[in-house]
Amino acid sequence: QSVLTQPPSASGTPGQRVTISCSGSSSNIGSNYVYWYQQLPGTAPKLLIYRNNQRPSGVPDRFSGSKSGTSASLAISGLRSEDEADYYCAAWDDSLSWVFGGGTKLTVL
Amino acid sequence: EVQLVESGGGLVQPGGSLRLSCAASGFTFSSYSMNWVRQAPGKGLEWVSYISSSSSTIYYADSVKGRFTISRDNAKNSLYLQMNSLRAEDTAVYYCAREALGEFAFDIWGQGTMVTVSS
Numbered sequence: 001q002s003v004l005t006q007p008p009s010a011s012g013t014p015g016q017r018v019t020i021s022c023s024g025s026s027s028n029i030g031s032n033y034v035y036w037y038q039q040l041p042g043t044a045p046k047l048l049i050y051r052n053n054q055r056p057s058g059v060p061d062r063f064s065g066s067k068s069g070t071s072a073s074l075a076i077s078g079l080r081s082e083d084e085a086d087y088y089c090a091a092w093d094d095s096l097s098w099v100f101g102g103g104t105k106l107t108v109l
Numbered sequence: 110e111v112q113l114v115e116s117g118g119g120l121v122q123p124g125g126s127l128r129l130s131c132a133a134s135g136f137t138f139s140s141y142s143m144n145w146v147r148q149a150p151g152k153g154l155e156w157v158s159y160i161s162s163s164s165s166t167i168y169y170a171d172s173v174k175g176r177f178t179i180s181r182d183n184a185k186n187s188l189y190l191q192m193n194s195l196r197a198e199d200t201a202v203y204y205c206a207r208e209a210l211g212e213f214a215f216d217i218w219g220q221g222t223m224v225t226v227s228s
Contacts, residue, residue, distance in 0.1 A: 033213065035214050035215075044218040044219065044221055045146075046218070047216050050213075050214035051212065088153060088154050090156075090215075092213055097168060097170055098144070098146075099156070100156060
């Protein structure tokens, strides 16, 4: 059971906009930044969003993050087939540990 | 090229020990905090341990506290994870991950090394 809660799956057709939610608590998302990672099949995770809504260089602006209270979300617009991957949210917890969501498998139909 | 390469994984019996290594290259290793993150087969990511650039601050997940020890050798550009009293539930791919300067983001990940705990 992961500390952060994500839907196990999401889907969309090419060109659509999809959102993935991430729910936590006052000790993690509520008081710290949220990060998002993308894991393509058979590869290591890759940083997608940091500090709630910042994109590292090289990440397309189709990806955006937001946070409100103890919840966060990742939005992907103009969905492409190469976006098919597992997505994880993460946050530092005040108990001095990193916590991850259980991951959301995104399928591009 | 900025790179992290893990090694040391393998098959070990329950109760056994294993030492993982992570070799860093292409950046000033001694300036960065580092982490270990694992992923059980077919499961999600689980943070394991953190070590600051100077080794002055170390954190562990409750699931490994007292059994695993993180360390680093800045002269050798290497990160380590000593794993003792291994259990079946420790079976996973273990990734080392760099923490971005000034941020808490894991900006560089290794390819991972597989640890299987089984009799």
